[in-house]
Structures are given as structure tokens and as C-alpha cells.
Amino acid sequence: LAKTTQPISMDSYEGQEVNITCSHNNIATNDYITWYQQFPSQGPRFIIQGYKTKVTNEVASLFIPADRKSSTLSLPRVSLSDTAVYYCLVGAPYGGATNKLIFGTGTLLAVQP
């Protein structure tokens, strides 16, 4: 399973765009990249998933370069309610990878007024 590396924490201000980068140098051909968000005292919540290039939904964008060794979660115009821990996961479809679902420590994003 590809190991991921993320910054432990990031600070931002309301209204700014925030980019959180995840490094996954050993990503395999079948691996997808998935990001989750977790608020205190809650379970994680799926944000976005992608395989290559760019994926956008109503809350975030995910940028994946051609070599796929990293990915960047982009949150446009953050608000105080975006303060949370963000996890990057990399893995393949079921076929042996499921037993290694590892969330890691994530990135604590603190948004200030």
C-alpha cells in the first residue's frame, strides 16, 4: 500500500483558498486517491476522489499531476466551519488492499477569522 505524507497542520484565514498537498511516491497503477474530512467528535466524511488530472465537486477540487506521486486538495474560500482534520488515502480496489486501509494522522486545518 502506498504510504502517504501530509503536513501535520496548516493555518488559514476566512475567505482564502487552501491547498493541502499529499505525497504518495509509491502509488501503484490501480490506486485511487481519496480525501476525507473529520470534525471533532465526528466520524470522517468523504470529500473527493480521483485517479488523475483534476476532479471538482461542490466542495473541493483535487489536482493530480501526471506522475501521480502527489495530489493537492484545494478548498476555495474557506470559512471557520472548514476547521477540521483532512486525511489523504491511497489504495486500490478490493483484492488484498482492503486490510491496509490506513488513514494516518491527517492535516489539521485551522481557519481563523
Added chain:
Amino acid sequence: NAGVTQTPKFQVLKTGQSMTLQCAQDMNHNSMYWYRQDPGMGLRLIYYSASEGTTDKGEVPNGYNVSRLNKREFSLRLESAAPSQTSVYFCASSTLPGHNYEQYFGPGTRLTVT
């Protein structure tokens, strides 16, 4: 549509006691998972069930047992609780197993073992 529900929300046990954490989902998902989260750490997979009738160990299975009672329910049992099992336990489900499929998480059970 309640999603993933977990009971109880809080529990305090003494060392050596046993208990079962209950999890149920109403989304007709095939796969279910149990994670634990310790302070300042990410989630670690304890056990998972790819489909009804199957269970497999995750990263930290020691001290736990699971039962996939039916498609909806997946329980986690601590036979003899230890202080090291003090943690927040999350249950999750997905349509199919693996990273490709969005996991839906329950609200968690906060367990303290004294």
C-alpha cells in the same frame, strides 16, 4: 434514512469486563468496517467485512472479535477489556470494499477502560 448508527455513544468499563459495540446501516451496503481512533492519531482498521458472511482482520485486531450478523449489522466485541483499548470506535460502511468506494461513518462510541 439514518445512515450508520452506533450504540452506545459512551461506555465506561473496568479492566476484564466484556462488551459488544453495535453498528447498523440502512443503505444496503455490502461492506462494513470497524476502526479505532486514539487521541491525536488517525483511524486504524480493526476488522472489516467485505460482504455478508465474511470478516477479515485489519491493522489492529488483537483483543477484538466481530460478527457480521446480517447485511445491516456488524458488531465488535471486547472479551476482556484492557486500558489500552480506551479509544473512540467508529463503524463505517461502503457499497463495496476498498478505497474506491466512499465510506460512510457512524458517530462513534467513546470507550474508557479503567
